[in-house]
Amino acid sequence: MLSIKNLHASVEGKEILKGINLEIKPGEVHAIMGPNGSGKSTLSQVLAGNDAYEVTSGEILFNGEDLLALETEERAREGIFLAFQYPVEIPGVSNLQFLRTAVNAMRKHQGQEEMNAAEFMKLARQVSKQVDLNPDFLKRGVNEGFSGGEKKRNEVMQALLLQPKLAILDETDSGLDIDALKVASDGVNALRSDDRAILMVTHYQRLLNYIVPDQVHVLAGGRIIKSGGRELALELEEKGYGWLGVKDEDEAQVAG
Amino acid sequence: MANTDRQVNELIKREYEHGFVTEIEAETFEPGLNEDVIRRLSAIKNEPEFMLEWRLKAYRRWLEMDEPNWAHVNFPKVDYNAISYYSAPKKREDMPQSLDEVDPELLKTYEKLGIPLHERAKLAGVAVDAVFDSVSVATTFKEPLEKAGVIFCPISEAVQKYPELVQKYLGSVVPAGDNYFAALNSAVFSDGSFVYIPKGVRCPMELSTYFRINAANTGQFERTLIIADDDSYVSYLEGCTAPMRDENQLHAAVVELVVLDNAQIKYSTVQNWYPGDENGKGGIYNFVTKRAACIGKNSKVSWTQVETGSAITWKYPSCVLRGDNSVGEFYSVALTHNYQQADTGTKMIHLGKNTSSTIISKGISAGRSSNAYRGLVKFGPGAEAARNFTQCDSLLIGDRCAAHTFPYIESQNKTAIVEHEATTSKVSDEQMFLCRQRGIDPEQAVSMIVNGFCKEVFKELPMEFAVEAGKLLEVSLEGSVG
Ligand SMILES: Nc1ncnc2c1ncn2[C@@H]1O[C@H](COP(=O)(O)OP(=O)(O)OP(=O)(O)O)[C@@H](O)[C@H]1O
Ligand SMILES: [Mg+2]
Numbered sequence: 001m002l003s004i005k006n007l008h009a010s011v012e013g014k015e016i017l018k019g020i021n022l023e024i025k026p027g028e029v030h031a032i033m034g035p036n037g038s039g040k041s042t043l044s045q046v047l048a049g050n051d052a053y054e055v056t057s058g059e060i061l062f063n064g065e066d067l068l069a070l071e072t073e074e075r076a077r078e079g080i081f082l083a084f085q086y087p088v089e090i091p092g093v094s095n096l097q098f099l100r101t102a103v104n105a106m107r108k109h110q111g112q113e114e115m116n117a118a119e120f121m122k123l124a125r126q127v128s129k130q131v132d133l134n135p136d137f138l139k140r141g142v143n144e145g146f147s148g149g150e151k152k153r154n155e156v157m158q159a160l161l162l163q164p165k166l167a168i169l170d171e172t173d174s175g176l177d178i179d180a181l182k183v184a185s186d187g188v189n190a191l192r193s194d195d196r197a198i199l200m201v202t203h204y205q206r207l208l209n210y211i212v213p214d215q216v217h218v219l220a221g222g223r224i225i226k227s228g229g230r231e232l233a234l235e236l237e238e239k240g241y242g243w244l245g246v247k248d249e250d251e252a253q254v255a256g
Numbered sequence: 257m258a259n260t261d262r263q264v265n266e267l268i269k270r271e272y273e274h275g276f277v278t279e280i281e282a283e284t285f286e287p288g289l290n291e292d293v294i295r296r297l298s299a300i301k302n303e304p305e306f307m308l309e310w311r312l313k314a315y316r317r318w319l320e321m322d323e324p325n326w327a328h329v330n331f332p333k334v335d336y337n338a339i340s341y342y343s344a345p346k347k348r349e350d351m352p353q354s355l356d357e358v359d360p361e362l363l364k365t366y367e368k369l370g371i372p373l374h375e376r377a378k379l380a381g382v383a384v385d386a387v388f389d390s391v392s393v394a395t396t397f398k399e400p401l402e403k404a405g406v407i408f409c410p411i412s413e414a415v416q417k418y419p420e421l422v423q424k425y426l427g428s429v430v431p432a433g434d435n436y437f438a439a440l441n442s443a444v445f446s447d448g449s450f451v452y453i454p455k456g457v458r459c460p461m462e463l464s465t466y467f468r469i470n471a472a473n474t475g476q477f478e479r480t481l482i483i484a485d486d487d488s489y490v491s492y493l494e495g496c497t498a499p500m501r502d503e504n505q506l507h508a509a510v511v512e513l514v515v516l517d518n519a520q521i522k523y524s525t526v527q528n529w530y531p532g533d534e535n536g537k538g539g540i541y542n543f544v545t546k547r548a549a550c551i552g553k554n555s556k557v558s559w560t561q562v563e564t565g566s567a568i569t570w571k572y573p574s575c576v577l578r579g580d581n582s583v584g585e586f587y588s589v590a591l592t593h594n595y596q597q598a599d600t601g602t603k604m605i606h607l608g609k610n611t612s613s614t615i616i617s618k619g620i621s622a623g624r625s626s627n628a629y630r631g632l633v634k635f636g637p638g639a640e641a642a643r644n645f646t647q648c649d650s651l652l653i654g655d656r657c658a659a660h661t662f663p664y665i666e667s668q669n670k671t672a673i674v675e676h677e678a679t680t681s682k683v684s685d686e687q688m689f690l691c692r693q694r695g696i697d698p699e700q701a702v703s704m705i706v707n708g709f710c711k712e713v714f715k716e717l718p719m720e721f722a723v724e725a726g727k728l729l730e731v732s733l734e735g736s737v738g
Contacts, residue, residue, distance in 0.1 A: 048693050052685065076695035088686040092708030101704060102694035109695065141708065142690075158694065 001026045001197050002047075002166055007058035009046045015056070016042045018222035024166070027194040031208060032201045033233065034219035035241050040201045041085050043219070044170045047199075048082040049075050062166070077109040079165030083155035083172045085201075090142035095154070098142045099124060103161055124161065130190070131157045132183045148175035156187040167191055169200040173207040185210030205233035220246045285342040291315065294443055297342050306423055307415055314432035314442030321436045334506055334541070341444045341477075400460045406490075407452040408463060411479050414450035421452055425483055429512035429549040429576070437508040437543040445479035445510070453488040453519070462718050463492045478509040484519035486552065491522040493721060509544040517552030517579070524717055525561040526725055527569075528732070546573035550582035553608070558585040560716045562725045563598060564732040572630065574603035577611035577642075584613040587713040589725075591706075591732055592625030592657070601630040601662075606639035606672065615646040618710050621657035622733065628660040635672035643673040650680040651709045653702060653733075681709075703730040 002024040009017040016039045024030055032040055046053050047060065049072035060067040067075060090098065104114040115123070125135045131153040143151050152172050159167050169188065176184055188211050191198065200211065208216070208230060216232040217224045218241070226232065226244055235243075285293060294315055298308040323334075401408055407418065415422050432442035453459055484490055494511075513521050527542070548557040559573040575584030586602040604613035619627040633644045650659035661678055683705050691701035707714070707726050714722045 048689075050689050052689075072689065072692040073695055073697060076693050082693050084690070088684070088690050090687050090690070090705055090708060092711040093704055094708075098691075098694075098704070101696055101700065102691075105695040105697070105700075162694065 001028075001063060002199075003059075003061040005059045005061075007043075007046070007060065008056045009042060009053050009058075010056055011042065011053050016053075016222055017046065020058070020219075020222070020224060022217070022224065024197045024199060026197055027192075028214045029192065029198045029200070029211060031213040031216045031233065032199065032219050032224075033203065033205075033216065033236060035246060038220045039222045040219050041170055044082055044085075044168045044199075044201060047075075047166075047168055048072060048080060073105070077106060081159050081162055081164030081167045083152075083159060083167065083169040085170040085174070087143045087146075087151040087155055089144045089146075091144050093142050094139055095142050096121065096124060096138040099138075099158065099161055102158070106162055127157050127160050130160060131187050132180070133157060149177060149180050152176055153180060153184055153187075156184050159191060160187055163191075165196055167196070167198045169198065171201050171203065173202050173204060181207070182210065205237045208233050218244060220244065285340045287340045288337045289315075289339070289341055289444070293341055297444065300342065301412055301415075303412075303415055304419055306419070310427070310432070311443050314439050315444075317433040318436065318439035318443055321433075321439055323436050336440070339506065342446075404457050404460050405454045406457065406459055407450065409450055411445075411448045411450040411481060414481075418450070418452070421483065422450070422481070425512070425514050426481055427512075429514060429547050430510050430545050435545060438510050438545040441477045441479060441508045441510045441545070445477045448479035448481075448509070450480075451482040451490065451492065453482075453484045453490045455485045456487045457485075458488065459490040463490065476507045478507075480509070480511040481514075482512070482521060482523070483514045484516060484521050484555075486517040486519060488516075488519045489522075490520075491718060492524070493718060494523065494525045507540055507542045507544065509542075509546075511544070511546040511573075513546075513548035513557060515548060515550045515552060515555040515557055515579075515582075518554045519552060520556040520558075521548065522558045523548070523560070523573075524721065525559075525563075525573075526721065526728065527561070527563045528728060541568045541570075543568075543570045546571065547576065548574070548584070549576045550579050550584065550608075550611075552582070553579040554581045555579050556583040556585075558587070558716065559602065560587040560713065561589070561600075562710075562713070562717070562728065563588070563590040563600060564593075564728055568596075569598040569600055571598075571600045572602055574605065575613060576605045576607065577613065577639075578607045579611075580608040581610045582608055583611070585716075586613070586615045586617070587716045588617045589620070589710045589713045589729075590618070590627055590629075591620040591729060592622070592627045593732060594623040594625060596623075596625040598626070599628045599630055601628075601632075603632040603634070604644055605632075605634045605636070606642040606644070606669075607636045608638065609640040609642070611639060611642045613644045615644070615648075616712050617646075617648045618713055619648070619650045619659050620653065620706055620709065620729075621650070621659050622653040624656045626658045626660070628662065630662040630664075632664045632666070633674060634665075635667040635669045637668045639669045639672050641671050641673075642669065644675070646674070646676045648676075648678045649709070650678075651706065652680065652682045653706075699734065700730075703733050706733060 002022070004020050004022040007017055007020040008015060020043060032043070034040055042053060046055060049070065055068055062078065062080065070078065100115065100117065100120045103120065107114055124138055128135050128138060133150065133153050137146070137150065137154065143154060146154060152175060155172060172184060173181055185207065188198065213230060216228055216230065218226040218236065220241065225246070285296070291312060294311050295308065298311060407414070409417070427442065430438050432439050451463065482490065482492060513523060515521050546559070548559070550557055557575050561573065563569055563571070569590070573586060577584050584604050588600065590598045590600050592598050601617065602615055604615065606613065613633065615631060617629045617631070619629055621627040627650065629648050631646060633646065635642050646663060648661050648663065650661070652659060659680060663676055665674055683702060687705055688698065688701055691704065692698060696704070706729055710729070714725055717725055
């Protein structure tokens with residue numbers, strides 16, 4: 001489904017990603033861990049097509065197609081979804097209107113009929129309950145005045161509404177209380193299916209108790225320095241990143 | 257004998273009528289402005305003596321005045337002697353005969369705005385049959401209005417039919433000598449609307465759809481007078497979300513609202529005149545004077561405006577709050593794009609006790625445009641416990657546009673309270689990325705963000721018009737991204 005080959009990317013002239021290789025198959029869940037500033041969000045943003053980041057070399061294939069040739073919105077319509085680490089506010093635009101516009105853009109692309117306000121309202125209420133957000137949040141401005149945890153649950157709600165093929169979750173677990181973590185994880189698990197893949201960035205192995213990954217990768221210094229199974233996360237929790245030869249984010253080097 | 261006399265008289269009259277009609281059909285005044293031109297204009301309109309005198313007085317005032325140049329706009333000098341002050345209604349043959357002859361771009365815009373099919377032809381200036389023209393609108397609306405006692409007619413008709421009302425109130429809010437453009441308008445105004453709501457009457461409908469059809473050809477010096485008598489209410493909607501076919505470059509309108517005891521006028525404007533092309537060529541200069549006099553106690557006026565058109569807009573709908581407890585409100589969205597310039601705002605003049613005013617101004621600048629808010633809040637010595645709340649928000653799209661805010665406050669009463677808030681924000685790259693990441697087109701994203709920014713104002717518009725206004729912003733913003 002997703003195939004990243006020797007990806008290099010920089011921001012404001014500074015190289016952040018220094019040769020990423022990653023293969024994700026349909027139905028799989030991959031977790032990416034790594035020190036602060038190592039490039040996890042950069043990778044997520046590059047996949048989604050944020051043009052603040054410049055891809056200097058490498059290749060990304062999504063279902064065999066050249067992802068880098070597509071605009072952000074085209075990638076989204078092909079099924080790439082990014083749950084943001086820091087969701088931005090859009091004052092005055094109601095969540096409901098925003099979500100309906102997004103869902104209808106997707107439906108239009110798939111040749112389906114657009115949903116009218118009443119139909120969509122019904123669907124949105126249902127999904128908001130699934131992530132334990134009061135439907136009143138639908139009427140508020142997009143992320144406007146939402147608490148950190150509410151913003152994250154709002155992101156999961158959007159994933160559920162948009163039903164992406166590849167969901168990239170950038171620290172969706174950060175800032176969630178214990179109950180909310182459970183709720184959000186249930187939401188993500190509801191997304192799991194044979195034709196869908198999930199790439200989640202996290203700092204906490206605890207999330208992986210709820211959403212059990214097929215693979216865990218360690219990203220440090222702009223490269224994936226180690227990959228393994230679920231147990232790699234436990235090992236990291238016990239030993240920290242130093243064990244892999246990573247001292248701190250700036251000096252992060254490839255082990256060996 | 258008597259019979260012959262009558263026949264002769266008839267004949268003379270007929271000839272005169274005939275000549276008169278031909279004159280109207282054939283004649284457009286040669287460019288230029290002088291007392292003779294005004295006399296001829298008044299004669300063609302068959303006006304009573306007082307009207308002519310009023311025009312001449314205004315003209316003499318105008319001659320002594322200087323064109324204002326303090327507004328935050330730049331424009332080439334207007335040559336007032338190069339303008340024709342009367343132009344005969346277009347002959348049928350000269351109009352497009354069907355929609356097929358109309359600029360397809362214009363029609364596309366009407367379609368995007370959702371203008372009903374039967375109105376499109378009229379707006380595009382197509383020669384339409386009288387039947388088609390009037391059945392849908394004029395007759396259906398005229399009846400309930402008449403039943404309620406509401407007078408709603410062209411001001412030229414009101415001058416003839418209700419001279420007492422016109423003489424009493426015309427110029428009572430905006431005197432002829434008020435400003436340069438108001439003086440010019442008073443001297444040469446072509447036509448406009450007249451509304452009178454009798455005591456205790458709540459106007460049974462929004463005076464809107466009716467207006468849209470009627471106002472398509474009111475010309476460049478429009479004059480509107482609305483009077484709400486004691487305990488009455490009216491919601492009036494000026495203009496139209498469709499771009500007007502208009503060859504006049506200069507527009508200098510005057511709108512006067514008179515509000516008596518416990519009465520309320522809600523006046524909404526959507527203005528979408530030709531703004532000029534993307535290089536700043538062409539476009540309308542819109543210099544309009546709008547003012548409401550809250551004469552009565554507990555009277556209330558709300559101005560709501562959405563401005564997206566014109567090359568240059570210079571406009572400050574104002575409220576004179578004379579009656580005790582009277583209320584003035586101003587809600588404004590002004591959007592400028594390409595090379596447009598807008599200098600708009602309001603004046604709230606508090607004279608009575610416990611008067612209060614609210615100003616919500618939303619300025620949106622895109623392209624290389626410039627958008628200024630200019631507001632004056634004034635408290636007279638008698639404005640005991642008066643208060644004002646002002647909020648001015650500017651939104652920038654791109655980095656070549658500009659927004660300015662000029663709030664002025666003058667207070668002669670220590671008990672008056674003013675609150676002022678101002679913000680400037682940008683449509684951020686992060687917001688755009690979020691929308692696009694969710695599959696939304698960049699243009700749709702901008703329009704959604706801008707609509708959100710304007711929400712507080714749009715909710716003041718009559719329901720169906722708020723929807724049109726939203727679409728209008730979308731159309732006006734085309735090409736503002738990428
Ligand atoms: N827009 C930007 N301008 C300048 N530097 C940037 C920008 N975006 C990211 N960076 C830098 O790139 C590096 C990688 O950042 P990134 O956000 O990808 O890290 P991360 O792995 O997600 O970290 P965290 O765990 O703290 O979220 C950091 O040093 C960061 O400061
Ligand atoms: Mg990050």
